[in-house]
Amino acid sequence: MHVIKAKKENLEDIMAIYRIAQDFMIESGNPKQWDHRYPTKDLIEIDIENGVCHLICDDENIHGVFALFDCAEPTYEHIENGKWLNDDEYATIHRIASDGKVHGIFKCAMTYCKSKYRNIRIDTHASNIVMQKQIEKNGFEKCGTIYVADGSPRMAYQWTKERIF
Helix, strand or coil: CEEEECCHHHHHHHHHHHHHHHHHHHHCCCCCCCCCCCCCHHHHHHHHHCCCEEEEECCCCEEEEEEEECCCCHHHCCCECCCCCCCCCCEEEEEEEECCCCCCHHHHHHHHHHHHCCEEEEEECCCCHHHHHHHHHCCCEEEEEEECCCCCEEEEEEEEHHHCC
16 A cells, blocks of 8 residues: 555546445544535545645555645634644644445555654544554544634644654
8 A cells, every 4th residue: 555646637546435425434433524416526626736646555446535734723722621742843634535346545645644744733523433443453542622713623643753652
């Protein structure tokens, strides 16, 4: 498995992966985080244009997708019920999804991100138990609660190279 940047011609494959992920989230008890409205095709087109949309592939197929931002996330400015591990610059991971056909998508994405950044932040919905387990399994620490643009809460996590145990 390897990571590459997405191109416009990958858009339909990416949206198919998001549809699979949306269905999985709904079926596994997390019907409200994305339902069938998020992420939109327009948003993914912007991610591709901005060079933040990444694909996880084997030699033949795309199996995962995520957005990686190397700038501050506005919704992370205020955190409740805890605090960030540090105030250093960080990268943010959003919209990670898998087609469900291969294992290790999250780990592959994290290995890639950790090779590029010393601090990484990510968040997820309280109902997204599958994602919480993956985040924690990959060395992230729960830091508190943030609120996304629509005002709904998310569990906030951070990994920092300085805290490897």
